Amino acid sequence: MAAKGRQRTIESTASGRVASPKRGRGVIRNPIAILAADLHLRDDQPTCRTDDYWSAQERKIDFITTRAREFHCPILVAGDFFHHWKPSPYLLAWSLRKFDGVRVITVPGNHDLPQNNLDLIRRTGLQVLSDGGGLDILSGGRSSSMTPFIDVYGWAAGEDPEDRGDKREKMIRIAIWHELVWKGRRPFPGCSSPATRKVLERLRSYDLVLTGDNHQTILDRSGERILVNPGSMMRMTASQMDHEPKVFLLFGDGSVDPLLLPYDPDVVTREHIERPKDRDQKLEAFVRKLKEDGEVGLSFEENLREFLSRNRTRKEVRSLLDQAMEEDGVPEAVGLETI
Numbered sequence: 001m002a003a004k005g006r007q008r009t010i011e012s013t014a015s016g017r018v019a020s021p022k023r024g025r026g027v028i029r030n031p032i033a034i035l036a037a038d039l040h041l042r043d044d045q046p047t048c049r050t051d052d053y054w055s056a057q058e059r060k061i062d063f064i065t066t067r068a069r070e071f072h073c074p075i076l077v078a079g080d081f082f083h084h085w086k087p088s089p090y091l092l093a094w095s096l097r098k099f100d101g102v103r104v105i106t107v108p109g110n111h112d113l114p115q116n117n118l119d120l121i122r123r124t125g126l127q128v129l130s131d132g133g134g135l136d137i138l139s140g141g142r143s144s145s146m147t148p149f150i151d152v153y154g155w156a157a158g159e160d161p162e163d164r165g166d167k168r169e170k171m172i173r174i175a176i177w178h179e180l181v182w183k184g185r186r187p188f189p190g191c192s193s194p195a196t197r198k199v200l201e202r203l204r205s206y207d208l209v210l211t212g213d214n215h216q217t218i219l220d221r222s223g224e225r226i227l228v229n230p231g232s233m234m235r236m237t238a239s240q241m242d243h244e245p246k247v248f249l250l251f252g253d254g255s256v257d258p259l260l261l262p263y264d265p266d267v268v269t270r271e272h273i274e275r276p277k278d279r280d281q282k283l284e285a286f287v288r289k290l291k292e293d294g295e296v297g298l299s300f301e302e303n304l305r306e307f308l309s310r311n312r313t314r315k316e317v318r319s320l321l322d323q324a325m326e327e328d329g330v331p332e333a334v335g336l337e338t339i
Contacts (some may be wrong), residue, residue, distance in 0.1 A: 004290040031070045031249035033146065034064060035256065037078035037212030038232040040111065043091045048238045051267035060233055060261045063100050064247060067331025068102045074146060075102060078212030079109025079157060081135075086114070087125040089284075096132055104135035105144055106324070109178040109212060118156050138176060152176060153206075157213070164205050172254070175206040180213040181229055183220050196220035196227050207254060217246060217258075228256055241268045
């Protein structure tokens with residue numbers, strides 16, 4: 001990305017909120033691309049969300065596409081455009097309308113492919129969007145030119161990117177790869193995915209590496225080269241409660257700035273996780289109570305009689321239990337009402 005005889009600096013910012021193009025020496029600099037990943041477009045409601053998820057998703061897409069039209073720049077998406085490889089006709093039609101007139105360059109993520117098989121991409125909703133003129137799909141290192149001086153190369157989930165060696169002077173080279181990368185601590189024990197520094201070492205001829213699959217935001221750099229993992233556009237699990245959804249703006253000098261997306265921080269809940277835990281704890285307490293009150297035998301009827309004899313229970317409840325057990329073939333001689 002560096003012109004001969006001119007030093008260029010790539011800036012990376014761990015956090016920040018950018019709402020407008022950069023200003024340099026009094027001149028507004030428009031971005032040349034919007035960097036995104038893991039849109040996971042869907043028309044169902046994640047369990048952890050308490051809001052209208054569809055409306056929240058639409059606000060973010062409108063926010064991103066409005067800026068793409070305003071800046072006349074493409075959107076680069078590092079995979080998992082859809083949450084499922086076979087989106088509903090409604091979601092497909094909605095996506096065609098939302099991205100109409102916006103250039104999108106993407107790679108297939110694992111959620112975009114049936115059985116994670118790139119050979120089956122013709123069956124996918126991603127291919128429908130491509131056939132409708134909505135986006136360019138890159139895989140296998142295939143390239144697409146953003147401008148005469150900017151080439152974008154892409155690799156799908158499960159593919160291994162390759163370095164391309166020397167490039168033409170003043171040429172900017174961007175790699176998009178759907179691969180779970182990490183920085184600092186491995187995301188889980190036994191993780192075999194590459195660290196960001198390893199990716200930057202491997203893809204030395206690329207000025208910018210855009211990755212997806214890890215839903216956390218990550219930035220790393222090696223000299224003037226930078227790796228951007230934007231993170232997911234939406235918060236779909238309780239573990240993402242503190243995640244700040246964002247995209248990044250790429251400028252002509254190679255610098256990038258985060259652009260925070262509109263979101264409500266208070267619409268992700270853990271209730272669906274805590275409720276089963278509470279139920280399990282109550283069940284364990286019930287079992288302990290039975291064990292403390294006496295030996296638990298193999299007969300359910302005998303255990304129930306023993307429990308009712310030692311605990312106060314309303315007559316109506318005993319009557320219902322007696323009726324239910326009689327219907328299931330248990331002899332009326334159990335006599336719950338007489339206990």
